[in-house]
Amino acid sequence: xxxxxxxxxxxxxxxxxxxxxxxxCKKESTSINPTQQPSSAxxxxxxxxxxxxxxxATLFNxxxxxxxxxxxxxxxxASDVALDDGxxxxxxxxxxxxxxxxxxxxxxxxxxxxxxxxxxIIVKARRFKTGTCGIWETTASxxxxxxxxxxxxxxxxxxxxxxxxxxxxxxxxEVNYSQGGSGAIGANGQPYQWTPVRINDPYFGVLxxxxxxxxxKGFSVISYDLVDITVQYSLP
Numbered sequence: 001x002x003x004x005x006x007x008x009x010x011x012x013x014x015x016x017x018x019x020x021x022x023x024x025c026k027k028e029s030t031s032i033n034p035t036q037q038p039s040s041a042x043x044x045x046x047x048x049x050x051x052x053x054x055x056x057a058t059l060f061n062x063x064x065x066x067x068x069x070x071x072x073x074x075x076x077x078a079s080d081v082a083l084d085d086g087x088x089x090x091x092x093x094x095x096x097x098x099x100x101x102x103x104x105x106x107x108x109x110x111x112x113x114x115x116x117x118x119x120x121i122i123v124k125a126r127r128f129k130t131g132t133c134g135i136w137e138t139t140a141s142x143x144x145x146x147x148x149x150x151x152x153x154x155x156x157x158x159x160x161x162x163x164x165x166x167x168x169x170x171x172x173x174e175v176n177y178s179q180g181g182s183g184a185i186g187a188n189g190q191p192y193q194w195t196p197v198r199i200n201d202p203y204f205g206v207l208x209x210x211x212x213x214x215x216x217k218g219f220s221v222i223s224y225d226l227v228d229i230t231v232q233y234s235l236p
Contacts, residue, residue: 049234050119050232050233050234051116051232051233051234051235052230052231052232052233053110053111053112053230053231053233054228054229054230054231055108055109055110055228055229056078056081056082056083056108056226056227056228056229057078057081057082057105057106057107057108057205057206057227058078058106058107058108058109059078059105059106059107059202059205060072060076060077060078060080060081060089060103060104060105061076061102061103061104062104062106062107063106063153063154063155063203064104068102069100069102070101070102070103070104071091071092071094071098071100071101071102072089072090072091072092072101072102072103073089073090073091073092075090076089076090077089078105078107080224081105081224081225081226081227082226083226084126084225084226085225085226086225087225088223088224088225089103089223089224090221090222090223091103091221091222091223092221093131093219093220093221094131094133094135094210094212094219094220094221094222095133095212095216095218095219096133096134096212096213096214096215096216096217097212098212099133099135099210099211099212099213099216099220100209100210100211100212101208101209101210101222102207102208102209103207103208103209103224104143104155104205104206104207105205105206105207105227106143106155106202106203106204106205107202107205108204108205108229109202110196110199110200110204110231111200112196112199112200112231112233113196113233113235114196114197115196115235115236116196116233116234116235117181117233117234117235117236118181118182118194118195118196118199118231118232118233119180119181119232119233119234120178120179120180120181120231120232121142121159121178121179121180121181121194121199121229121230121231121232122176122177122178122229122230122231122232123140123142123162123176123177123178123206123227123228123229124174124175124176124226124227124228124229124230125174125175125176125177125208125224125226125227126172126173126174126175126224126225126226126227127168127172127173127175127222127223127224127225128168128169128170128171128172128173128222128223128225129168129169129170129220129221129222129223130170130220130221130223131218131219131220131221132216132217132218132219132220133212133213133216133217133218133219133220134167134168134212134213134216134220135167135168135210135211135212135213135220135222136166136167136168136210136211136212136213137163137164137168137208137209137210138163138209138210138211139161139162139163139207139209140161140162140163140164140177140206140207140208140209141157141158141159141160141161141162141206141207142157142158142159142160142179142204142205142206142207143155143156143157143158143203143204143205143206143207144156144158144198144199144201144203144204145198145201145202145203145204146203153203154203155203155205157207158192158194158198159179159183159185159192159194160179160180160183160185160192161185162177162179164177167213168210168220168222172223172225181193181194181233182194196233199231205229206227206229208224210222
């Protein structure tokens with residue numbers, strides 16, 4: 001309670017009225033500030049949000065020009081590796097003298113926007129072997145449509161190379177590989193750049209190649225349950 005012992009009552013009332021009016025005006029002037037607009041940093045972060053698409057293959061050892069031995073059974077098909085469902089694509093019997101197998105999966109049917117920047121590509125594969133012969137992965141890589149015009153239409157390996165260091169297990173196991181949308185490979189730093197055009201092409205996919213452990217006894221059969229590719233990208 002404010003006391004004004006030396007002022008007449010009417011002057012006190014008038015003073016309080018002016019004081020209240022001034023205070024209300026001051027509050028009102030600070031309450032009408034507009035909502036702050038997002039900073040340029042937050043707009044950039046929102047614009048650069050990472051999007052993704054995940055697809056499975058529709059082509060199984062498709063365009064090998066009739067020259068490459070794959071050592072997969074004739075009944076194996078792309079739908080066998082489309083789901084984690086206990087339905088498998090099988091290799092033939094692999095021995096220590098011939099543990100080679102080649103699996104090329106394509107036709108992932110991505111629809112990445114043409115103005116997107118590819119940020120990362122992730123491959124997931126569920127696989128195992130049955131038998132006693134040791135099997136290991138010599139190489140894995142992404143593939144894309146061959147761009148040389150003087151050669152028949154086919155695929156080329158492109159981007160970083162992988163190789164899972166573990167021998168194939170007798171229990172179904174998931175392995176994962178990833179690479180950036182751009183980078184360099186090899187001793188000479190050969191650059192690569194993934195683009196929506198390369199990824200959306202039907203010949204884009206993944207390749208797995210194996211060999212056997214020397215002097216392994218018996219034979220083994222490789223089984224793949226699920227293989228999918230996730231492409232992460234950003235838009236301008």
